[in-house]
Amino acid sequence: MSNKRKLSREDARRVLGRSLEAEPVLVGVMGTYEMWVKGQVMFGVPVIREEYPAELKTALERRRRAMLSGQCDCGARLRVVRQGTQIDHAAGCIASDASLDAIAARHGGRSVRLPDDAFSDPWET
Ligand SMILES: [Zn+2]
Numbered sequence: 001m002s003n004k005r006k007l008s009r010e011d012a013r014r015v016l017g018r019s020l021e022a023e024p025v026l027v028g029v030m031g032t033y034e035m036w037v038k039g040q041v042m043f044g045v046p047v048i049r050e051e052y053p054a055e056l057k058t059a060l061e062r063r064r065r066a067m068l069s070g071q072c073d074c075g076a077r078l079r080v081v082r083q084g085t086q087i088d089h090a091a092g093c094i095a096s097d098a099s100l101d102a103i104a105a106r107h108g109g110r111s112v113r114l115p116d117d118a119f120s121d122p123w124e125t
Pocket residue numbers: 066072073074075076088089090093094095096
């Protein structure tokens with residue numbers, strides 16, 4: 001057998017970059033998150049529940065669309081980071097982390113966002 005080398009960061013970036021072009025596929029639901037796979041990248045998007053306040057639904061719908069399509073209405077694009085994928089929403093975008101936190105605070109709930117919306121780490125074996 002050939003020696004198994006770790007994926008270099010550059011290789012990983014290329015693989016992830018290609019993955020972002022792939023069609024998203026729903027693989028399952030974990031708690032309040034739907035797990036999706038895009039190429040070799042897995043990420044979670046929040047499930048939108050009926051009882052959520054309207055503004056939270058709006059924010060989450062936009063966030064989901066951004067994750068699944070690779071681009072948000074605010075212009076932010078899904079990009080590859082060490083932890084997997086990330087979208088840096090514009091300040092003031094309703095789907096931004098700050099906005100989701102603010103909405104949660106207004107409604108007395110915990111923010112539903114994950115620290116980042118991805119779980120894959122191609123540099124770990
Ligand atoms: Zn945005």
